[in-house]
Amino acid sequence: MAGISSASKKARHLELGLSDEQAIDMYTTMVKARKFDERMLLLQRAGKINFHVSGIGQEVAQVAAAYALNREEDYFLPYYRDYGFVLSVGMTLRELLLSVFAKAEDPNSGGRQMPGHFGHKKLRIVTGSSPVTTQVPHAVGIALAAKMKKKQLVSFVTFGEGSSNQGDFHEGCNFAGVHKLPVILMCENNQYAISVPVHKQLGGKVSDRALGYGFPGFRVDGNDALEVYRVVKEARERAIAGEGPTLIEAMMYRLSPHSTSDNDLAYRTKEEVDENRAKDGLPLFKQYLTDCGIWNDELEAVMQAEIRKELDDATEYGDKAPFPTPESTLLHVYADDDKQGGLR
Numbered sequence: 001m002a003g004i005s006s007a008s009k010k011a012r013h014l015e016l017g018l019s020d021e022q023a024i025d026m027y028t029t030m031v032k033a034r035k036f037d038e039r040m041l042l043l044q045r046a047g048k049i050n051f052h053v054s055g056i057g058q059e060v061a062q063v064a065a066a067y068a069l070n071r072e073e074d075y076f077l078p079y080y081r082d083y084g085f086v087l088s089v090g091m092t093l094r095e096l097l098l099s100v101f102a103k104a105e106d107p108n109s110g111g112r113q114m115p116g117h118f119g120h121k122k123l124r125i126v127t128g129s130s131p132v133t134t135q136v137p138h139a140v141g142i143a144l145a146a147k148m149k150k151k152q153l154v155s156f157v158t159f160g161e162g163s164s165n166q167g168d169f170h171e172g173c174n175f176a177g178v179h180k181l182p183v184i185l186m187c188e189n190n191q192y193a194i195s196v197p198v199h200k201q202l203g204g205k206v207s208d209r210a211l212g213y214g215f216p217g218f219r220v221d222g223n224d225a226l227e228v229y230r231v232v233k234e235a236r237e238r239a240i241a242g243e244g245p246t247l248i249e250a251m252m253y254r255l256s257p258h259s260t261s262d263n264d265l266a267y268r269t270k271e272e273v274d275e276n277r278a279k280d281g282l283p284l285f286k287q288y289l290t291d292c293g294i295w296n297d298e299l300e301a302v303m304q305a306e307i308r309k310e311l312d313d314a315t316e317y318g319d320k321a322p323f324p325t326p327e328s329t330l331l332h333v334y335a336d337d338d339k340q341g342g343l344r
Contacts, residue, residue, distance in 0.1 A: 079314070162192075
């Protein structure tokens with residue numbers, strides 16, 4: 001992007017191995033995810049789409065983690081708020097809009113699953129499902145396959161702190177620890193499991209649970225993009241070196257309701273939300289880039305206009321795209337799908 005000056009040699013992103021351009025790309029993707037989320041809330045309220053699960057307040061950690069991974073080799077098992085993550089690893093706004101409009105071109109499920117249930121074979125995003133935490137043992141299985149085949153890759157899986165109380169999480173951690181598998185488990189601790197606050201869910205830290213399974217666990221400020229990047233990058237280096245899994249607990253706050261079906265003020269106060277909004281990592285990262293001398297109001301205006309144009313295009317495309325045909329319900333059900341025009 002034109003107009004970028006050189007950052008100070010002491011800038012944190014440079015020390016971590018990120019170029020100025022990469023740091024700006026990270027910020028741009030965070031903003032794109034936020035704008036997508038805000039647009040979906042408007043579309044749902046306008047009756048254009050049926051449902052949306054928001055990730056506002058969690059984009060910073062998602063994008064930072066994605067940039068610390070190998071986006072050409074690793075496997076990804078995101079949970080349903082990870083719009084920033086999937087955009088970072090290659091999904092487009094058009095693809096996300098095809099999903100929320102439940103259209104036939106939707107690469108996740110052909111318009112058959114709820115929005116936020118990501119799956120993209122080309123990008124190695126493994127299909128998720130509605131029961132929470134089922135993606136954890138899947139990620140561990142992929143890591144086992146990578147180790148058996150001697151592949152230099154990791155699997156990366158995310159989930160909420162409420163999910164860390166499910167059996168799938170503990171079984172996955174135990175197996176990964178026993179076999180020293182190259183898997184990174186990142187808990188996006190947004191303080192609420194739907195309406196249940198964290199103090200009613202956990203008696204301690206999620207990250208401390210790693211100790212019981214024989215591998216390291218770290219709690220990190222999920223609003224600090226570069227700290228999340230550092231921790232995930234180091235976890236990947238350990239995994240590739242054969243040192244096994246890492247559990248990361250990224251602390252953040254869900255600024256939006258659980259979903260468009262949720263009245264969050266029934267279980268928390270506006271004052272609490274506003275207090276946490278002041279800690280939002282997105283404006284903090286923008287200020288960091290500005291302080292480094294690589295971002296300014298002019299560049300911000302250009303970037304915002306470009307995202308608005310891309311989002312408008314994606315919204316129109318998704319709205320006008322055709323729905324799945326009724327007979328497509330039978331695809332991928334019977335063994336002779338190929339004869340019926342199914343995918344190979």
